[in-house]
Amino acid sequence: MASTRFDILGIGNAIVDVVARAEESFLSRHDMHKGTMALIDAATAERLYAVMPPGQESSGGSAANTCAVAAGLGARVAYLGKVADDELGSVFAHDIHAAGVHFPSAPLHGGAPTARCLILVTPDGQRTMNTFLGACVSLGEADVDPALVADAAVTYLEGYLFDPPAAQAAFYHAAAAAHAAGRQVALSLSDPFCVNRHRAAFRALVAGHVDILFANEVEVTALYEANDFAAAAEQARADVALAALTRSEAGSLILRGAETVHIAAEPAKVVDTTGAGDAYAAGFLAGLTAGRDLAACGRIASIAAAEVIGHYGARPQADLRALVAK
């Protein structure tokens, strides 16, 4: 395989997170399911924001978080996602550039505002997300340059991208371009509710177009409507060349053909789980594209995830390369 300009190209919903601490009672009062992501419209976003506790804004978006973490680990990374030409769009673009990620997507003019995700973090560190997709709904096939896809060893797609309707076409377009160039396609299932919304499409995508699958135990079990995690894991093993399945404090399981590698979770004080899965995928792909073995990939992934859940926000606050070296 010819060498590429990028190790990883992420494609996803470009979102600014608004993170606030809240009690469990706030979630139940507002009909939220703890630990999951709900899509909300502009009016609901405004209503919910008005009653939310004080927040901290930072760039988010699942695949964008993965890209920022992977770049922090030394991988060469590009990202595609749609922001608007507004203040939050500038924040998103600044942060992903400053993280060292190539971000060529043009902002949307005169349409919906930059997407935002209202995140409530409960005292147990779980995050509950409410996403207003805004400008993300305009991302389509035309936003994915096949030459850029061909120039990345792995194209990484977030499952959340299935929510804005036009993005599914971008999804298949990117996968086809990657495979035509002899590259790999990675997918994160993102969220069990997202899997339930799009199960048939996901099943077809995973079986037919995905080389590397990331999922947590709830997501992979939902994808295959399996009776338990072990059964779901075996279906994933049959479907994709490589699967990395996470189980929170129980660590993760990596499957490649007949090979099975168990990775222990890094010890971590859980402050905010936002971005844990994103960081895991980043560490794994940074290791993989650097030619590391599966056990090393899993360890780097776990170290990156532990860093991110130790503070508020989904982007790293420490020097990840130094953490991994230690």
Added chain:
Amino acid sequence: MASTRFDILGIGNAIVDVVARAEESFLSRHDMHKGTMALIDAATAERLYAVMPPGQESSGGSAANTCAVAAGLGARVAYLGKVADDELGSVFAHDIHAAGVHFPSAPLHGGAPTARCLILVTPDGQRTMNTFLGACVSLGEADVDPALVADAAVTYLEGYLFDPPAAQAAFYHAAAAAHAAGRQVALSLSDPFCVNRHRAAFRALVAGHVDILFANEVEVTALYEANDFAAAAEQARADVALAALTRSEAGSLILRGAETVHIAAEPAKVVDTTGAGDAYAAGFLAGLTAGRDLAACGRIASIAAAEVIGHYGARPQADLRALVAK
């Protein structure tokens, strides 16, 4: 004295903070003086933001931080400050409302954008600030309602408010309204560079219009151009009815007439000193307006400051009332 609707009315520059971690070398490369605040224009703000590391946005502004902390301690608080009708202005208004602070100021339409402060936090936890005042420069006398001032036991003014030119009139207007109603005026000196920019005006203000003075040792020494802290402290004792002078890990000194109270600093792991002085003033005034003695006011102040320097950002992340009760 008749009872008031509010314990504290804060007046200050309404600012959104953009906090990023940076090495010392970044500061020297960009001619910044560590630990101080510099005023920058719109073009410089854009240039600096472009080269800054990824940031986290949260509501700031010195007096606004004080108001949010005091409300978190149970004080009844109002705040006046000028934002624009843009996304960052909405963030500011949301956060101060959500902190439980009455915020009646109308946003500025069609003028400068909401003010922002680009804050670099070095590994030692020191914050270096670069403020683009934006909409704050439009705050003037007309924005200060004398009836609201009369309805607050203490009107608290930040020294930074001397930077936007029209605000000085608002400053004197507020002080006059407070004294006419038999209320008290508190002032924070904010920053040694700010003191140097406005020394003569500050000296006249402190001697003639201020009842309660907050300053750290560098600021108060700069104000009086004194040879040492002890000499400056004695001048403050002569000028104001009550002075609370902070000395970082050496604790604080409270002076009232012949009375002198030493307060030890609370033990704290320093992550980011942004807002330490603001939180100290909040705790002190919350205690004072609740009728506590000077030693108790100083302890509450130190507990609030210790909470705020233990994490990134100037607004509290813990239940301050519970911390103080413990």
